Amino acid sequence: MTPDFQQLMRNAARLTRSGDLHAATAAIQAALAGTTPAPPAPRAMRDMADVIDVAARELTDTDIDTPAPPGPAGDDAPGPGRFVAGSHSNAAGRRDFKLYIPPGAGGRALPLVVMLHGCTQNPDDFAAGTAMNELADAQGFYVLYPAQSQQANPQRCWSWFKHNHQARGRGEPALLAGMTREVMADHAVDAERVYVAGLSAGGAMAAILGDAYPDLYAAVGVHSGLATGIATDLPSALGAMQGGGKPAANGASGVPTIVFHGDADTTVHPANGQHVVMASAGTAGSVEVEQLSTPGGRAATRSVHRAPDGTVLAEHWLVHGTAHAWSGGSGRGSYTDARGPDASAEMLRFFMAHPRRSGH
Structure with a gap:
């Protein structure tokens, strides 16, 4: 990817040592996104932005769990699929989103898949690249695409x-x-089948959501991402992206997780895929490894991690020859590799085999 990843990371490390954390953050973001950092703002403005950015209010469940008022009557009336815009606000802030409502929604409760885009992407781009809306048409589920704001x-x-x-x-x-x-409050969503997946920074946030809200998300998909807690600041983020980080020692979460990662990824080191799996499944149980290939496509190594009772805890797909891109994605979106195994279809298969466990 361009510009040169290693040069951006060295620049970020230099900026961190000098105390210019805002510029260092921009360099890390550019490394993830494969872009050139924007010219820095005046230092005084950047310092103010850092102070604002660091603040994060701790919320009670009342702040985040109270259902919103029901949507307009007939919103999910049977008909063609629709891609609608919306926004959500609570004490933590406000973000826009796009929601795909599949054909025939409203007659029965359907699964929901939350899709978190990567750096420089947006919901439309991510939907096009992953083709998740087309799968929703065929199989019947909602797709929620939160949008990170440039602010x-x-x-x-x-x-x-x-x-x-x-x-x-x-x-x-x-x-x-x-x-x-x-x-979920506004639409006919099956609360036992709510899932979250993401790419790169979105994949890392998907892992965090699965760990933080196992009572909400039944399973997680992480593509080219990182494990929860593997970085807590700029220096550790640099190390983690280059493969030097270690997940937080909290033990296996037990949250069912499917991981895709290319072994030619120079943006987020492929070792991070294994870190995500270990954070989910730990080392107990057994691992089944198989080599997969598709004529004209890329080969992959799939490792299935099972609990001692045989339950599948995690799947790890290492796609050979793929860089920092969604495996099997469409060229209509950014950061995709059409030659790889279909990550969207495989994640969906894994999700539907893992409804929310009782007690969560």
């Missing part, structure tokens, strides 16, 4: 590496969970 982050990256955005009831996780619950 919150100039490159539209989710704040996965900031300690105040990594726990229940705080920052972006609280905002995204509240948005999910609002959509």
